[in-house]
Amino acid sequence: xxxxxxxxxxxxxxxxxxxxxxxxxxxxxxxxxxxxxxxxxxxxxxxxxxxxxxxxxxxxxxxxxxxxxxxxxxxxxxxxxxxxxxxxxxxxxxxxxxxxxxxxxxxxxxxxxxxxxxxxxxxxxxxxxxxxxxxxxxxxxxxxxxxxxxxxxxxxxxxxxxxxxxxxxxxxxxxxxxxxxxxxxxxxxxxxxxxxxxxxxxxxxxxxxxxxxxxxxxxxxxxxxxxxxxxxxxxxxxxxxxxxxxxxxxxxxxxxxxxxxxxxxxxxxxxxxxxxxxxxxxxxxxxxxxxxxxxxxxxxxxxxxxxxxxxxxxxxxxxxxxxxxxxxxxxxxxxxxxxxxxxxxxxxxxxxxxxxxxxxxxxxxxxxxxxxxxxxxx
Numbered sequence: 057x058x059x060x061x062x063x064x065x066x067x068x069x070x071x072x073x074x075x076x077x078x079x080x081x082x083x084x085x086x087x088x089x090x091x092x093x094x095x096x097x098x099x100x101x102x103x104x105x106x107x108x109x110x111x112x113x114x115x116x117x118x119x120x121x122x123x124x125x126x127x128x129x130x131x132x133x134x135x136x137x138x139x140x141x142x143x144x145x146x147x148x149x150x151x152x153x154x155x156x157x158x159x160x161x162x163x164x165x166x167x168x169x170x171x172x173x174x175x176x177x178x179x180x181x182x183x184x185x186x187x188x189x190x191x192x193x194x195x196x197x198x199x200x201x202x203x204x205x206x207x208x209x210x211x212x213x214x215x216x217x218x219x220x221x222x223x224x225x226x227x228x229x230x231x232x233x234x235x236x237x238x239x240x241x242x243x244x245x246x247x248x249x250x251x252x253x254x255x256x257x258x259x260x261x262x263x264x265x266x267x268x269x270x271x272x273x274x275x276x277x278x279x280x281x282x283x284x285x286x287x288x289x290x291x292x293x294x295x296x297x298x299x300x301x302x303x304x305x306x307x308x309x310x311x312x313x314x315x316x317x318x319x320x321x322x323x324x325x326x327x328x329x330x331x332x333x334x335x336x337x338x339x340x341x342x343x344x345x346x347x348x349x350x351x352x353x354x355x356x357x358x359x360x361x362x363x364x365x366x367x368x369x370x371x372x373x374x375x376x377x378x379x380x381x382x383x384x385x386x387x388x389x390x391x392x393x394x395x396x397x398x399x400x401x402x403x404x405x406x407x408x409x410x411x412x413x414x415x416x417x418x419x420x421x422x423x424x425x426x427x428x429x430x431x432x433x434x
Contacts, residue, residue: 057195059084059228062219063092065204066124069211071153073115074099075108076126077321077427081157081221083351084228090353091232094341101353103320104292105131106354109138112152122211126155128350129177129220130170131291133279134321139184139216149214153207154186158220168418169263169289181218188218191207234352236404240380242342243408245401249313249340250277250378252387258310258429259284260298262318263291264349265407266342271414282428286414286421295329295339302334305429309336309390316343316357323365330370333396339366344403352405366398374398 062085074093078101079084092276093099102108105127112123120429127135160166160174181188187210189203207217247270255257261267269288274281285301287294297313318340319326329337343357363376372395383401390397414421 057191057193057197057200057226058090059150059226061200062226063088063195065201066153069153069204069208070121071124072098072121072340073112073119073123075102075111075123076155077102077105077108077128077131078347078350078353079126079128079131079157079159079163080350081128081159081223081225082126082155082302084226085155085221086202086351086353087232088228089126091230095313095354096174101355103356104322106138109135109143109152113142113148113150114263116150116152121153122153122208124155126157128157129159129174130155130291132173132180134270135186139186143216144185145214146423150216151214151218153211153213153357154188154216154218156218156220158190160223161222164223167288167413173289177220181220184216184322186216186218188220190220190294192222193224195225232352234346234348234405236344236346238344238378238402238404240378240383240401240403241331241406242266242344242348242403243273243406244380245342245383245403246270246313247273248383248387249311250274252264252278252384252390253311254355254391255308256308257283258301258305258308259313260294260301260310261286262294262315263287263289264318265411266313266315266349268411268413269407272412273363281414281416284421285425286418288414288418292318292325294318295322295325298339299325299332299334299337301429302337303332306336308429309338310334311338311340314339314341315349316341316345316362317347317355319362320355320357326366326369326371329396330366333370333372335395338369338397338399340399340401342401342403344405346405348407349406362400363398366400371396371398375400377401
């Protein structure tokens with residue numbers, strides 16, 4: 057289906073405000089919304105899906121019109137609390153139109169972190185009481201408009217509705233090309249970090265292309281992967297995973313290799329680190345100002361000084377880096393710095409088209425990592 061037809065139908069439902077967190081399956085939709093509205097009062101990229109629900113609720117309370125909240129199906133978890141305790145008809149009865157990318161659809165090959173989420177997506181929507189319709193490559197305009205008509209009735213009664221979007225269901229002949237003039241790429245930054253680190257340093261890597269690039273760097277250098285925990289899902293939680301490891305392994309330096317979108321998603325974690333201050337903890341955020349792993353839609357971090365935020369949250373040492381020489385100098389200082397360290401490295405949006413994926417399973421990664429830390433077979 058041409059994404060224009062999809063968006064025009066949403067407008068017919070009374071929608072004039074869009075918010076959410078992007079997904080690769082929704083790239084045609086996200087690109088069209090960015091091209092149509094930009095990042096304006098009509099379209100806001102939220103820090104997380106629950107926050108997007110809050111924005112949609114606020115919009116409805118001020119205008120009486122439903123908003124669209126778009127997300128990958130993994131984001132349903134972040135949205136469950138406000139769905140149940142804010143939107144639901146047993147509470148405030150606030151209508152919202154959800155547009156959900158169906159990663160891990162049963163019968164469709166996908167990455168391990170999406171499989172279980174994909175299996176339970178429709179069940180979750182049923183439990184939450186959200187009427188839904190699946191949009192696929194084979195959905196006709198007649199079927200689609202019939203669903204839209206039914207959804208308008210639900211919305212008029214204060215109910216939520218959801219379009220569940222299968223891979224390839226939407227098309228867009230005018231994709232957006234996201235650009236950045238920052239000199240360093242994420243993969244080059246990661247190579248510098250690995251080359252300057254000690255043999256027993258521990259790394260927790262955030263979801264998306266960062267973990268994939270880290271895996272391939274280790275393969276090229278023939279390092280093995282036992283020092284790295286690849287957080288292939290659970291976006292936004294790598295900071296707390298790394299802190300939990302750091303506070304239990306005070307004899308090792310623990311790096312959290314994070315992205316700006318991931319950091320923004322659960323930014324309260326910075327305050328927890330800043331209060332407890334594990335002195336073996338190094339938090340490196342590679343800030344490309346975008347959700348690059350799922351298409352490149354901008355994040356709020358492109359307008360922020362993340363190192364200043366970390367300082368305000370209580371990190372004892374903080375740096376903001378643009379050039380390679382600066383990065384090398386700071387990385388060389390790390391063994392001699394006392395206290396928690398936060399490093400923001402500005403990055404462009406470049407990544408290799410032939411970037412692979414880990415060939416080991418998440419459980420194999422976990423077991424190797426734990427054996428390395430604990431010194432015994434799991």
